[in-house]
């Protein structure tokens with residue numbers, strides 16, 4: 001029996017002898033089946049294939065954890081270190097003994113929280129190795145491919161985690177799309193960790209929001225307005241999306257508000273017509 005991992009989205013599945021016939025996450029319009037058809041791997045095979053982990057500090061008390069060569073969607077996880085224990089924000093598929101040791105050296109993991117189903121990855125492996133609960137929004141329960149008792153489905157609009165850290169359901173890309181507000185981040189000016197619920201675009205002075213990133217399907221203006229209003233009360237200087245290079249370093253709260261405004265104008269009127 002194996003816990004098979006989808007090569008395109010990185011989700012690890014419940015145990016089975018043979019690989020599953022399909023991946024519901026990749027059949028959804030927000031993902032895709034790779035050009036060579038549905039493919040599977042396992043953690044053991046990934047180790048044989050030479051994958052390993054990159055650990056890189058983002059700022060004081062915040063460390064990025066990524067896989068090289070890049071795997072599936074290629075996101076990096078973030079480890080927030082606090083006096084009350086560490087929070088792993090988002091997750092990655094690859095995990096080996098060396099990675100476990102490196103994360104233990106940073107203080108281990110007290111809780112895991114994940115923005116949306118594309119980063120559920122091997123969350124249960126991580127939870128088991130670090131004896132940490134996993135917090136997922138219940139609106140995305142149908143996308144969990146490996147259910148386990150270590151998962152806590154939270155409901156409503158916000159959840160306090162520890163040390164002032166709050167999970168905020170922002171929706172958009174997924175019904176349960178979650179961002180993490182870390183008030184002590186950015187030297188006490190606040191940081192927002194967003195996965196791709198809020199996406200830092202090529203011009204890092206802007207962010208964007210999509211229903212599907214690979215298939216370029218936008219969100220309705222009404223939903224962007226709701227997201228903009230939901231996040232407005234939270235102060236944050238810096239914003240970390242799901243890749244090392246996707247960070248808004250300064251004045252990120254204003255960047256989100258202005259980007260939402262630009263997006264709404266673009267889809268309602270066209271930017272050229274209203275400039």
Ligand SMILES: [Zn+2]
Pocket residue numbers: 006007008009010011023024025026
């Ligand atoms: Zn998949």
Ligand SMILES: [Zn+2]
Pocket residue numbers: 116118173196
């Ligand atoms: Zn996504």
